[in-house]
Amino acid sequence: MEGLTINEAAETTGWSPRMLRYIESAGLIEPLRTPKGYRIFGPGELQRLRTLRELLARFDCALSDVAFARRYASDQELRAALEHWFERRAERPEGVASGDWLSWEQRKHERLLAQDTPPRLTETTAA
Amino acid sequence: MEGLTINEAAETTGWSPRMLRYIESAGLIEPLRTPKGYRIFGPGELQRLRTLRELLARFDCALSDVAFARRYASDQELRAALEHWFERRAERPEGVASGDWLSWEQRKHERLLAQDTPPRLTETTAA
DNA sequence: GCAACCTTGACACGATCGTGTTAAGCTTTG
DNA sequence: CAAAGCTTAACACGATCGTGTCAAGGTTGC
Numbered sequence: 001m002e003g004l005t006i007n008e009a010a011e012t013t014g015w016s017p018r019m020l021r022y023i024e025s026a027g028l029i030e031p032l033r034t035p036k037g038y039r040i041f042g043p044g045e046l047q048r049l050r051t052l053r054e055l056l057a058r059f060d061c062a063l064s065d066v067a068f069a070r071r072y073a074s075d076q077e078l079r080a081a082l083e084h085w086f087e088r089r090a091e092r093p094e095g096v097a098s099g100d101w102l103s104w105e106q107r108k109h110e111r112l113l114a115q116d117t118p119p120r121l122t123e124t125t126a127a
Numbered sequence: 128m129e130g131l132t133i134n135e136a137a138e139t140t141g142w143s144p145r146m147l148r149y150i151e152s153a154g155l156i157e158p159l160r161t162p163k164g165y166r167i168f169g170p171g172e173l174q175r176l177r178t179l180r181e182l183l184a185r186f187d188c189a190l191s192d193v194a195f196a197r198r199y200a201s202d203q204e205l206r207a208a209l210e211h212w213f214e215r216r217a218e219r220p221e222g223v224a225s226g227d228w229l230s231w232e233q234r235k236h237e238r239l240l241a242q243d244t245p246p247r248l249t250e251t252t253a254a
Numbered sequence: 255g256c257a258a259c260c261t262t263g264a265c266a267c268g269a270t271c272g273t274g275t276t277a278a279g280c281t282t283t284g
Numbered sequence: 285c286a287a288a289g290c291t292t293a294a295c296a297c298g299a300t301c302g303t304g305t306c307a308a309g310g311t312t313g314c
Contacts, residue, residue, distance in 0.1 A: 006260070018303060021262090026301095036311060038260055048215055055212060059205050061195060062270095064301070068192040069199045069209050078186050082196050085182060088175055133290070145273060148292090153271095163281065165290055189300095191271070260311070271300075281290070 003032065003040035013049040020049070026067050028052065130159065130167035140176040147176070153194050155179065 009031075010017045020039075023029055029048060031039040041049075055066065072079055136158075137144045147166075150156055156175060158166040168176075182193065199206055 016303070017260090018305085022302070034260095034311095036260085037262095038311080044215065048212065051212055051215070055208055059208070062301075065191070065195040066209065066212075068188060068195060070213050072196045072199060073210060073213055075186075081182055081186070082193065083200060085175065085178055085193075086197050086200055088171065088178070143273070144290090145275085149272070161281095161290095163290085164292095165281080189271075255314100257314095258312080261309085263307085265306085266304085268303095269301080272298095274296085276295080277293085279291080281288100283288080284286095 003042050004046065006039050006041070009039075009041035009046060009049070013046055014053055015049060023049070023052070023063060026063050028063065028067060028070070130169050131173065133166050133168070136166075136168035136173060136176070140173055141180055142176060150176070150179070150190060153190050155190065155194060155197070 004012065006017045006020055009015075010020055013020075015023065020029075020031075020041075024031065024039075029045055031041045031045050033039060052066070055061070056063070072082065131139065133144045133147055136142075137147055140147075142150070147156075147158075147168075151158065151166075156172055158168045158172050160166060179193070182188070183190070199209065
């Protein structure tokens, strides 16, 4: 065969027909259509579908993540904004620059001083 | 004030205290802690939080999207894999190359021929 | 023409997201 | 010391994700 119908494609890719439609609705694939609307999956689409399963499993992420990553990768404005946001970390008081914000030092003593029991930060970063 | 406590930070950023903790658990912020475990939000964190609200609104995306984008931006392997996957589109029969996969042309006629009602692809791309 | 297949739409359901709220227990502050 | 704050844990709840399944109706194939 050449271009597979949805059920055939489902069998060779491991996805259920339902999921193939769902993935399409998520904008991650775009199978061709016969004039009557039947989906036909070419070898490229089939390969992408198999790879997609691997990706989701390998990186333990969701379809929506992949969809967003695609958006992130192609939307220049989005990427710029987010990248800038990511960069903006470490605004940590190591470089308290100027009096930009009333003396960190001062209060640091007032508040952070006189204490004990140090390692109490159980992050539980929701694996 | 200097480093704000969670409730103060909530007020100036617009997020609820609950959400500030949630956002932290998502790994998007990492406020300092007093030795006793009290969160203190510095001006940097506060700004990031305000910006975050703008980002989510402006690009209509979720916290998990931002979290994944961050991962995508910093995990070389992940990015490479996904980028490769994104690229792999348009495996469309315009460049059917060689006999890589038994004659598209041939079957194209067998299946796609003799039909009418053309524009029936309502995408409904789940806005 | 009838069985087999495809299409969209909808109901369902557990899982997770985004939020609020409350409980139980330290800490800071007046 | 008592009130006010902070912390984590947990229950709750509507919304969306990921899937299955079923229904109603065209299409294809023998």
